[in-house]
Amino acid sequence: xTSPRRVRATVHDVAARAGVSRGTVSRVLNGVGYxxxxxxxxxxxxxxxxxxxxxxxxxxxxxRKTWAIGFVVHEPHQLFLEDPNIGAILLGTNAVVxxxxxxxxxxxxxxxSDAARVSSYLRGGFVDGAVLVSARSHDAVADAVExxxxxxxxxxxxxxxxxxxxxxxxxxxxxxxxxxxLLGTGRRRVGxxxxxxxxxxxxxxxxxxxxxLGARFDERLVVADPLYSYRAGVDGMAELLRREPGVDGxxxxxxxxxxxxxxxxxxxxxxxxxxxxxxxxxxxxWALRCHPALSTxxxxxxxxxxxxxxxxxKQLSDRTDVTSVTLPTEIVWRDSA
Amino acid sequence: xTSPRRVRATVHDVAARAGVSRGTVSRVLNGVGYxxxxxxxxxxxxxxxxxxxxxxxxxxxxxRKTWAIGFVVHEPHQLFLEDPNIGAILLGTNAVVxxxxxxxxxxxxxxxSDAARVSSYLRGGFVDGAVLVSARSHDAVADAVExxxxxxxxxxxxxxxxxxxxxxxxxxxxxxxxxxxLLGTGRRRVGxxxxxxxxxxxxxxxxxxxxxLGARFDERLVVADPLYSYRAGVDGMAELLRREPGVDGxxxxxxxxxxxxxxxxxxxxxxxxxxxxxxxxxxxxWALRCHPALSTxxxxxxxxxxxxxxxxxKQLSDRTDVTSVTLPTEIVWRDSA
DNA sequence: TTGTACGCGTTATCAG
DNA sequence: CTGATAACGCGTACAA
Numbered sequence: 205x206t207s208p209r210r211v212r213a214t215v216h217d218v219a220a221r222a223g224v225s226r227g228t229v230s231r232v233l234n235g236v237g238y239x240x241x242x243x244x245x246x247x248x249x250x251x252x253x254x255x256x257x258x259x260x261x262x263x264x265x266x267x268r269k270t271w272a273i274g275f276v277v278h279e280p281h282q283l284f285l286e287d288p289n290i291g292a293i294l295l296g297t298n299a300v301v302x303x304x305x306x307x308x309x310x311x312x313x314x315x316x317s318d319a320a321r322v323s324s325y326l327r328g329g330f331v332d333g334a335v336l337v338s339a340r341s342h343d344a345v346a347d348a349v350e351x352x353x354x355x356x357x358x359x360x361x362x363x364x365x366x367x368x369x370x371x372x373x374x375x376x377x378x379x380x381x382x383x384x385x386l387l388g389t390g391r392r393r394v395g396x397x398x399x400x401x402x403x404x405x406x407x408x409x410x411x412x413x414x415x416x417l418g419a420r421f422d423e424r425l426v427v428a429d430p431l432y433s434y435r436a437g438v439d440g441m442a443e444l445l446r447r448e449p450g451v452d453g454x455x456x457x458x459x460x461x462x463x464x465x466x467x468x469x470x471x472x473x474x475x476x477x478x479x480x481x482x483x484x485x486x487x488x489x490w491a492l493r494c495h496p497a498l499s500t501x502x503x504x505x506x507x508x509x510x511x512x513x514x515x516x517x518k519q520l521s522d523r524t525d526v527t528s529v530t531l532p533t534e535i536v537w538r539d540s541a
Numbered sequence: 542x543t544s545p546r547r548v549r550a551t552v553h554d555v556a557a558r559a560g561v562s563r564g565t566v567s568r569v570l571n572g573v574g575y576x577x578x579x580x581x582x583x584x585x586x587x588x589x590x591x592x593x594x595x596x597x598x599x600x601x602x603x604x605r606k607t608w609a610i611g612f613v614v615h616e617p618h619q620l621f622l623e624d625p626n627i628g629a630i631l632l633g634t635n636a637v638v639x640x641x642x643x644x645x646x647x648x649x650x651x652x653x654s655d656a657a658r659v660s661s662y663l664r665g666g667f668v669d670g671a672v673l674v675s676a677r678s679h680d681a682v683a684d685a686v687e688x689x690x691x692x693x694x695x696x697x698x699x700x701x702x703x704x705x706x707x708x709x710x711x712x713x714x715x716x717x718x719x720x721x722x723l724l725g726t727g728r729r730r731v732g733x734x735x736x737x738x739x740x741x742x743x744x745x746x747x748x749x750x751x752x753x754l755g756a757r758f759d760e761r762l763v764v765a766d767p768l769y770s771y772r773a774g775v776d777g778m779a780e781l782l783r784r785e786p787g788v789d790g791x792x793x794x795x796x797x798x799x800x801x802x803x804x805x806x807x808x809x810x811x812x813x814x815x816x817x818x819x820x821x822x823x824x825x826x827w828a829l830r831c832h833p834a835l836s837t838x839x840x841x842x843x844x845x846x847x848x849x850x851x852x853x854x855k856q857l858s859d860r861t862d863v864t865s866v867t868l869p870t871e872i873v874w875r876d877s878a
Numbered sequence: 879t880t881g882t883a884c885g886c887g888t889t890a891t892c893a894g
Numbered sequence: 895c896t897g898a899t900a901a902c903g904c905g906t907a908c909a910a
Binding site: 564575 | 895896898899901902903904908
């Protein structure tokens with residue numbers, strides 16, 4: 205039984221139909237070089253008639269270029285669903301990539317086998333470059349990128365990848381400033397719900413917190429969790445209360461964490477900000493959704509996406525000014541502290 | 542100035558290095574056919590030595606297969622960021638696609654030009670199939686899919702695309718059942734915050750609402766918005782209150798809308814569920830986050846993603862049993878009504 | 879202005 | 895078991 209699926213028309217078919225050579229067809233298809241008006245119309249008609257559509261596998265092969273940029277998001281399920289910053293980064297990246305006439309393809313890695321598949325996708329020449337968000341230090345994807353020297357950029361600041369530029373924020377300074385501001389409201393016993401200490405962002409936020417507290421720092425008052433999640437906030441706050449029922453200030457490592465903390469504070473009968481002042485980080489959708497609205501630091505997520513894309517594009521055009529960038533953050537002071 | 546970027550090694554190079562032919566190399570690379578143990582080790586060594594990595598453009602060209610499946614998400618910015626269902630659908634799709642050893646590439650269309658680019662990406666043979674989420678009836682992407690007969694499946698039920706199977710839910714029945722339940726709590730003046738009436742989902746939810754109300758239906762009590770957004774809920778509820786201050790029951794077309802409505806109800810001094818009963822739709826992250834937690838209908842988002850992927854994969858393996866599927870929903874009754 | 883011919887890197891066929 | 899060799903579909907010098 206023969207397949208009923210009509211095989212796609214090729215340049216050859218178009219040429220035959222139009223009574224010209226393949227070279228001429230190719231020229232009008234790519235709008236380059238000289239071609240007579242007459243030939244052009246005949247070819248355009250032929251294209252429509254046979255329903256020609258370009259075969260990119262062939263085109264990529266000969267041009268050594270795919271016009272596609274990968275966007276790799278490597279997060280635990282739940283976090284991927286919760287974190288609106290990733291969406292903003294994605295949209296920012298997409299905007300500049302599209303502007304440069306490339307196609308953004310996002311690759312989600314959600315398991316070990318995903319990591320392996322995405323890695324080989326990246327090394328396999330399906331894309332001309334990639335932006336990687338929240339990769340870990342030891343990461344199959346990052347390894348692949350480095351090994352095949354794929355033009356790339358990180359969003360966030362993974363340690364130990366000096367060959368790949370990144371765009372990040374100064375987490376430490378931001379955390380310090382925010383904590384100082386919290387302290388300025390007169391809080392005496394302030395704790396921190398730290399997250400992702402295995403990542404630069406998490407570790408730096410804790411450092412900034414320590415900076416602000418100075419001699420007053422008490423490590424009993426920091427409880428850590430691997431994830432920047434709502435759950436981490438709920439559980440972490442409970443633990444913090446257990447250790448020190450008298451806390452009157454809390455710095456949560458992210459808004460999601462803060463939202464979780466808020467829940468626990470509420471159910472423990474404490475009022476925010478009256479009994480305890482609470483601050484978050486990210487200015488994500490969580491911040492405005494909470495009651496009271498969260499005081500937090502705004503991370504320019506869309507700009508970070510744009511910057512990362514620009515970094516990749518620069519490498520593609522062989523520019524030499526590709527250096528990591530640190531974008532400024534901004535404190536957004538609302539009602540939770 | 543010559544480019545310092547080392548050109549990638551090819552099968553040819555490996556063959557030369559190992560002192561065998563290209564055919565033999567290809568055979569060990571793909572682990573198919575007979576090859577002597579001796580040749581195998583020599584080739585494997587050579588692969589490592591020259592740092593060979595497969596060129597997929599070439600491979601795709603000859604195999605007429607990319608092992609990639611597109612996931613097209615076509616939503617307004619804000620909604621894409623807000624709606625956790627999309628994330629769940631994505632993860633579900635990714636799971637089965639990965640299981641089948643394909644790579645999922647998600648394409649976000651966020652503007653007219655995005656739609657054009659994604660369309661040509663799809664027609665261009667970069668992927669073997671695609672799942673489309675929340676496409677509109679008149680949609681460049683859907684047109685492309687249909688024209689090139691790309692194996693595909695919709696999540697949701699776009700009208701006028703009989704050639705493409707879809708996976709959906711019975712919005713009308715779900716809405717009717719939910720509304721009846723709301724009515725069962727004794728509400729007398731119940732209104733609806735409708736959304737996306739230009740889509741099947743939105744239109745059907747309204748129909749279900751009408752079904753339940755029967756003769757009691759009063760069109761003054763339905764206010765519509767193009768989007769399933771938080772904002773739509775805030776504004777829509779305000780409008781509804783303006784039209785009928787005495788409403789004591791509200792069916793919001795989605796949880797995000799319900800969350801917005803809750804905000805307006807709160808600021809208008811009305812208690813939920815005491816003064817007015819509120820129900821949503823989707824059982825998204827919003828539902829549990831609200832106070833009180835939303836009564837709503839659960840849409841099996843991850844399952845829908847899985848089903849859509851399965852539909853595409855079936856077409857790829859030329860199976861004939863590819864028919865649209867309707868997945869069951871479930872009412873989740875919590876505290877908001 | 880147009881046609882010819884070669885190369886892109888693989889896989890697949892088919893004799894040896 | 896292995897090695898030539900022919901596709902795959904397109905871009906592009908180069909010759910005409």
